[in-house]
Amino acid sequence: MPSPTLADKIAKIIRTDILAGELKPGQKLVVADLKERYCVGASPIREALVQLSWSRYVTLEPQKGCWVAPICKNDLSDLFDTLSVLSRILLVKSIQHGDESWELEVLTAFHRLSRLQNHSDEDWHSLEDRRQVFHHSLLDGAGAQRLCEFFNQTFNQVKRYQSYAMHQRHFTPRLDIDTHERLMKSALAKDTEQATALFEQQLTDHKQQLERALDLA
Known part of the structure; x- marks a missing residue:
């Protein structure tokens, strides 16, 4: 290289x-x-x-x-639509092909995320970083490098909205650790239907939080 x-x-x-x-x-x-x-x-x-x-x-x-590049709701919606399509493909592949090392990666990422469930506003960088690591760990077992790279590139665009949101008054990121735990358990239990539904729910919740931040501007 x-x-x-x-x-x-x-x-x-x-x-x-x-x-x-x-x-x-x-x-x-x-x-x-x-x-x-x-x-x-x-x-x-x-x-x-x-x-x-x-x-x-x-x-x-x-x-x-x-x-x-400017930010707007239409672009945000487009980004999350892309993440939704990619995450479903990758998560299904991960559940099908993930091995013991993948399971350990998911468990470790969830444990680190759970330690921030009572986060302060000052912890938001760590919270979003650990949430991203957790979600990516679920997809890493797919063995689909190009799709994972595309997912990561798309999610990096979402980070611009996260940063913008955190500079808005009265905005506080939320962490529903119970939903994340259910997602982890369903993925490790090879329950594809529930895992993909929960992942989609988390993407939707995240998008709605960021849309509210845009409304506060």
């Missing part, structure tokens, strides 16, 4: 800042400002922005400029 170029590294940093909400949805990205912010030249900045436009983190318009 070739070593990452400077543009690759800058793209990763900008992406991190977008996901963290340091660069706001709809914010114009001026090359001169980014040069100063990241202490690099214009060329790697431009290359990085092109890379990020391919993965829809930024919007490029010739002769006009570049902006952080």
Whole structure:
């Protein structure tokens, strides 16, 4: 695998800042400002922005400029529709093919998540990270690398909405640990119908939480 170029590294940093909400949805990205912010030249900045436009983190318009990709309910719904389709395929495959190491991965991820069931607002980064790890652990037994990568890429777009939501007043993420436990147990028991239904329910609940945050804006 070739070593990452400077543009690759800058793209990763900008992406991190977008996901963290340091660069706001709809914010114009001026090359001169980014040069100063990241202490690099214009060329790697431009290359990085092109890379990020391919993965829809930024919007490029010739002769006009570049902006952080906006957020809206239609886009959020599209993301969750994609996650719904992918997760059903992957979860069924995981239940069919998951081995003992997969089961241990799921149990470990749930245990770490359950330790945050009485989380404070300050723990929200850890909560969302552990929730994501738990959900991904359920899908990792599928043995479908490309589908998993597509799921992860799509979920990373959802992180922009999570970050935006947490900066809205009166918004607090919820963790229904009982539902997560039922999901874990049904997956390990090879109950495909219940497991896929519970996973879908959690995606729907998550989307509705984020939609409420958009309404608060």
